[in-house]
Amino acid sequence: MAQRYRGRFAPSPTGPLHLGSLVTALASWLDARAHGGDWLVRVEDIDYPRCVRGADDDILRTLAALGLHPDEPPVWQSRRETRYADALHHLDAAGHLYPCGCSRREIADSLIHVRERHQTLGYPGTCRNGLHGKLPRAWRVRVPDGAAATICFNDRWQGRQCQNLETELGDFVLRRADGLWAYQLAVVVDDAQQGITHIVRGADLLDSTPRQIHLQHLLGLPTPSYLHVPVVVNAVGEKLSKQSGAQALDTAAPLQALRQAGAHLGIVNGEDAVDTWLAAATGQWKEKLAASS
Template sequence: MSAYRGRFAPSPTGPLHAGSLVAALASWLDARAQGGTWLVRIEDVDRPRCVPGADEEILRQLAACGLVPDEEPVWQSQRDGLYQAALDRLAAAGDAYPCACSRKDIEEALRALGRERPRHGELVYPGTCRGGLHGRTARAWRFRVAPGVVQWQDRRLGPQQQFVAEAVGDFVLQRADGLFAYQLAVVVDDADQGITHVVRGEDLADNTARQLLLQGALGLPTPAYLHTPLVLGANGEKLSKQNGAAPLDLRDPLAALQSAAATLGLTIPGEQALAGWLSSAVEAWAAQWTITA
């Protein structure tokens, strides 16, 4: 087994909030419990959503909590060449194809098929351009999803499965605006950085099957996955920047970390300095979670 390499990969759409600290702390604890390496990757592939300066603010917030990466952070916006090379490989193998459909085209096609999108559900691509563009201009590139179930084992959630063809359809690899999609970027980055274990929020669990498909098509290794509990807002939905989550108040970093640890089910005495608290947290995490390949 390769030496443990984990990562925290925030999107710089604003500063960290209580929910994102849970994922950051969990990924750091998992790496430390295994004596591994912990990285930070700034996932700014979706440039229009990024807030200027948020990346540096996130790094400052992490440092204030004692969560300092073992290697220099990387930015996805500087890695387009890697993503393009992966897309070229998929296209050459017939695993990716150009798509001319707009969002409106997809919605109309689904209505014609009597398949309305469920509330909060995926807009499942009906495969309109699978057989060619028929004279239309390409807008995006999609991954050709084969029928069948994708199964994996999550270290916290247990056995998981998804019928990607039915739940998502052929998903986007490169968008109409030329930007690469998250699914492709994260798979390429995890492999390029040698990531062996992914610890992230449970809201990202349903991305895993798509990423497994891409890893298989590109001949890349599959990390072990652990999806952490979510911090919920007053409305019962995931706490996020989109629903007004407040930035972390780091006037007392230990208090913020205690709250994150409680969400993770860890009980750690708070009457100690930050370094001592983090050491105790590593011991508590190691006792709770078995590290698996």
């Protein structure tokens, strides 16, 4: 029996929902509905300094106003930190981690010399074999060497993707120097615990996927299907975000917002009510992409 589809939308509560984030929410909702599956919402609020008080509730209200209702109660990453600690302990016990004492400035300075030698531009592995008298600041996970360093996957929108973790990235952080959990670890743990089978998100996270697949392999977790939709950009070509001045969605005009987001995804129909527009859009999405899952 085929595993039941489970997808999710995972916003960070750094401000109100805007067109760029709605595109991702809508795409993930449509994909779940086209597959007859479940759609979940997870609030990714572990980067506390960036979170805005009340933004999570505002996002959930906006989704509801747009007819995008999750099939299970939302969850918050800030309430799941023991799971990340357990995963970190497992990786450490297996010898996959090491403490890093490098500051951002030290890493940047070392990369200047690396560029001069025309070698890797990723983390140079300064602390891989010991702290050399430095105090531990963060925890890094080792990436594979040689051929095993290349992680490939088939993206349902973007096509086949490959990244060499050794030469393009280097060992990456799972727990930051400020004590906060890195996105890469938290998202892998949560997706597995929630039984997520299909991930639909923005293409700005495309290059995070090989890191997450590497962690899935180390933790013995399944790898979901991936689909990365094109991001919305502003007039000067910057990704539309809170930082680039994206405007909050007008919940008094939900159909207009859905039509804008749908057009970005190639979904256009003439329905004039939210529920009928979403139903028609689901059929269009199914024809457009569901067959590639």
